Amino acid sequence: MTERSPKRSFATRPANPESWIKASDTPSARGSADGGYTARLTIDVTSExxxxxxxxxxxxxxxxxxxxxxxxxxxxxxxxxDPS
Structure with missing residues (x-):
């Protein structure tokens, strides 16, 4: 069997959650109403x-x-x- 690559995979948990959360704080193409940053959040819900x-x-x-x-x-x- 082949050995896994040492690079991080998509589902790898971050070593430091705080830095991981803040790392995605990049300006979006649309921006937010207050001129700040936005991030996309995707969830699965039923059709109902x-x-x-x-x-x-x-x-x-x-x-x-x-x-x-x-x-x-x-x-x-x-x-x-609040620490956030």
């Missing part, structure tokens, strides 16, 4: 849940992305003393 999310966003008069960004910002707000 995707439909409910789209309906909720439509009823609120916002895009799915805007609604989910707000939801995530509320859930993971940066607070005083």
């Amino acid at each position: 849940l995707r439909g409910r999310i789209k309906i909720a966003a439509f009823q609120r008069g916002v895009t799915v992305a805007e609604m989910l960004r707000d939801l995530l910002a509320r859930e993971f707000s940066s607070t005083e003393g």
Whole structure:
């Protein structure tokens, strides 16, 4: 059997999670509304849940992305003393 390459593979866990998280902080092509950095996040959801999310966003008069960004910002707000 052949020996594995010493280079990091796609699923290799980082030695230092903090530096790994901050390493992806590069300016995106679109940028964010506040001129900061953005990062793409991909999740798998069922077709049924995707439909409910789209309906909720439509009823609120916002895009799915805007609604989910707000939801995530509320859930993971940066607070005083938060290490992030």
